[in-house]
Structures are given as C-alpha cells and as structure tokens.
Amino acid sequence: MNVPNDRRYVDSHEWIKPEPDGTVTVGITEHAQAALGDLVYVELPKAGRKVALNEACAVVESVKAASDVYAPVAGEIVASNDALTAKPEAVNEDANAAWLFRMRPDDAGAVGRLLDAAAYSKLIAEA
Template sequence: MSIPADLKYTKSHEWAKLNADGTVTVGITHHAQDLLGDMVFVETPAVGRKLNAGEECAVVESVKAASDVYAPIAGEVVAANAAVEAAPEAINKDAHAAWMFTLKPDNAADLDSLLDAAAYQALVESEAH
C-alpha cells in the first residue's frame, strides 16, 4: 500500500498536500479507495465554499458503498477537480494523484495536527487487526 511521505493524513482517510503557493490539495487515501472498491461517482465541494476542519464536504461512491469525505483543515475551496467527477475510476488507478479539491487554509499550521505517513501507517495497521 502506498503512503507517500510528503502528504499528511486524517483518521478518516483523507490525504492533504501543502502546495508551494500555500494552498492545500485534498483527496482520499489509497487505503480508503481499496476498502471502497471501484469508484462510480464523486461529488466535490463548490469553489468558494468555506469549510471547517472535519466538515463533510464531498462524497465518493463505489459499487460497495457511499462515503463522505471530510475537510482535513479549515479553509475556503479554491479549486474542485472536475476530471475526477467525470472519471471517478481515476481514484482507483492512483488515489494520491486523483485529487478532489484544493483549499486556501485559514491557518496552514493546522496541517501540523494531521498524521504523518508513519502515524497513518500505524492507524491502518491497527484497523486491520
């Protein structure tokens, strides 16, 4: 299973990447897509929407189940990935490349409260037992 070291993670299986311009790109983890199976539908949040950390903001639906996606940190949505809405299976091909939305964080330091790759790996392993 792929857990890139340059990303931060949530206990609800979202990844967050700090971009050079200070924005944060968000998607679901490889582990999450693996549990859900073949993606058939993705709904991203509207650009301009203000999100609180932990707020339900998007939906992924697979042949097995629908699942909410939560904002890892507070901020304003500045981009939504229409390509992943048009082709949800992109998440199954590469969950860490198929981003869902980008936000401008209220406080970039909030990323420090998320899990690093090692902590996320430990979480995934603890859930498997």
C-alpha cells in the same frame, strides 16, 4: 499500501498535501479506495465555499457504498478536480494522484499538526 512522505493524513482516510502557494490538495488514501472498491460517482465542492474542520464537503460513491469526504482543516475551497466527475475510477487507479479538491487553510499551521506518513501507516496497520 503506498503512503507518500510528502503529505499529511487524517484518521478518516484523507491525505492533505501542502502546496508551495500555501494551499493544500486533498484526496482519499489508497487504503480508503481499496475499502470502497470501484468508484462510480463523485460529488465535489465548489470553489469559494467556506468549510469548517471535519465538515462533509465531498462524496465518493463506489458500487458498494457512499462515503462522505471531510474537510481535514477549516478554510476555503479554491478548486476541485472536475475531471473526476467523468472518470471516478481514476481514484482507484492512483488515489495518491487523483486529488478531489484544493483549499486554503484558515490556519497555515493546521496541516503540520495532522498525522505524518509513519503515524498514518501505523493507524491502518492496526485497523
């Protein structure tokens, strides 16, 4: 599994990448896409929506199952990757590149307290 060092992770298998402008980009991990299998539907949050920590704010559905995607930090949605609606399989092709949404955290320090790549790699190795 490719677990890049340039971002943080949560145990519900989302990755969170800090951007230079203070926002964060959120996607699901390679581990998550492999477990779900072929994605066929995504539902993304609208820009401007305020979300609480761990609030379900997106849905990814594979042939096998539907899965909620949770806000890894509290904050406001600033963008979503609408191109995925027509091409959900992009997540299977490269989960680390196919982001779902971007948000501005309420607490700028929140992301730094999430799992780093080493801790997340250990988590999925033990799963």
